[in-house]
């Protein structure tokens with residue numbers, strides 16, 4: 001029966017490893033979890049059931065390029081699939097929404113942020129849903145890589161939208177993260193399918209090389225077969241450009257590729273790579289997400305990958321055709337300080353958490369927030385700030401009520417009078433009130449909801465629904481901006497000081513676990529035993545051979561990475577001068593952590609506010625370890641952590 005459907009829609013005569021048990025579970029009405037390596041056919045696990053389930057399948061996907069690829073694939077297979085995303089015109093979005101309402105769409109793909117959107121939730125709530133699919137489901141775990149706080153809210157959204165089943169998909173999750181995923185969606189462990197991580201055709205090499213020799217080592221890796229399809233991963237956009245140029249001087253056809261390039265350039269580079277015209281791509285991790293080239297023969301890490309999870313994903317793009325491919329890391333420890341420092345930059349100051357919680361307690365029952373404003377006010381980066389708010393929600397201190405657009409504007413295509421005349425009775429009166437409370441600028445009207453409420457007692461929600469309807473009918477063009485989140489505060493009886501301590505502790509724990517992750521990567525690269533086997537074990541796959549026979553360790557080469565570079569002692573006189581420049585630019589005395597972030601050049605909302613880049617001392621100590629700098633700052637300035 002399932003095989004028949006597989007044949008009918010996809011033209012395959014049999015399932016790939018792991019697909020059948022996952023699909024059967026979903027078809028039996030259960031929730032499930034699938035952990036397959038990249039390229040092992042995860043998507044089919046929802047695409048096939050979606051054709052059979054009675055209602056809509058809602059897919060949460062983190063990447064636009066990935067969504068568009070999947071939609072193209074499904075459309076080609078005759079599955080009605082669509083996306084609602086930021087690249088669409090309002091007309092296109094409207095068209096998709098119409099089709100969904102009529103039940104013409106089987107699969108709808110969205111980003112997780114879409115669910116925070118008031119207009120989207122109003123639209124999706126009445127639609128019957130069969131299945132919620134969470135792609136890259138490891139993003140829900142605080143202890144995994146790529147944690148995305150909005151994912152933590154998915155279990156609650158699932159309940160609100162009455163979605164009976166969930167399917168979680170990921171390529172990279174450690175056993176601890178899988179357990180976390182299962183717990184958050186209450187999926188029994190027995191409904192998790194894990195296929196093997198070991199890829200016998202990948203030859204994993206670690207080459208220990210001093211920073212100064214890396215370019216030469218890269219050329220040696222590429223020669224003599226410079227025509228082989230190769231992806232070279234680097235961390236920074238500038239490195240991508242420089243390395244590509246250097247390779248060209250060595251007569252190797254290489255092109256840089258990174259997120260700083262415009263869309264058209266990137267597409268043309270991808271095309272040249274796909275056709276074999278450019279064999280070598282020097283890319284930041286932005287490359288490969290939407291690329292499905294089966295015959296990539298080499299993946300070379302010019303810079304260290306960010307974590308074992310990233311490494312696994314990136315090498316996973318090699319040898320999809322099953323033929324031999326080589327994956328090489330050119331490794332040393334020179335960039336470790338920078339990698340680690342980035343992590344420290346994410347931890348909010350203890351004082352900032354205390355003052356934020358204090359302010360929440362002072363807030364009325366309702367607390368309205370715009371993230372950017374909050375981020376600047378408390379000097380907490382956006383990602384940890386979102387995390388903090390989600391944690392407070394989960395602790396019951398605040399309850400998310402809704403988010404709305406601070407600004408609702410429209411342009412009239414038909415005149416307000418003509419629109420009002422289309423209605424009768426109470427409705428007509430309401431529409432007239434609505435226009436009476438819209439303030440006209442040059443061509444745009446701006447809605448004043450407060451006036452609408454005060455003068456006529458008309459609710460914002462009804463007004464928004466009406467405007468939405470006018471927009472659908474083509475009578476107006478609607479524009480909504482600046483998301484404001486509204487929370488209810490339940491602070492009575494809660495000891496905010498203890499709460500703040502606990503939150504700080506959580507962030508400190510996260511910081512520690514991120515640092516451990518870097519450490520684990522180094523341990524893997526310096527492994528004295530089979531690298532393939534270690535990698536598989538890290539992801540809970542115990543079926544890999546003890547010795548693959550073709551990694552650099554099995555070939556007799558254990559890598560000893562050159563250590564971090566020795567740095568000159570920090571001159572106390574200069575340090576003191578830099579600190580005082582920075583302190584003078586701040587409104588109040590900054591914490592030692594804030595001063596350290598300045599000296600290391602780590603991004604911080606405060607830096608934008610005071611234009612820190614132009615203050616002498618900014619990023620001067622970027623190469624130094626965070627703890628060393630912070631200790632020196634504390635000694636020199638006698639300011640607390």
Ligand SMILES: [Zn+2]
Pocket residue numbers: 529530531532533547548549550551552553554
């Ligand atoms: Zn091996």
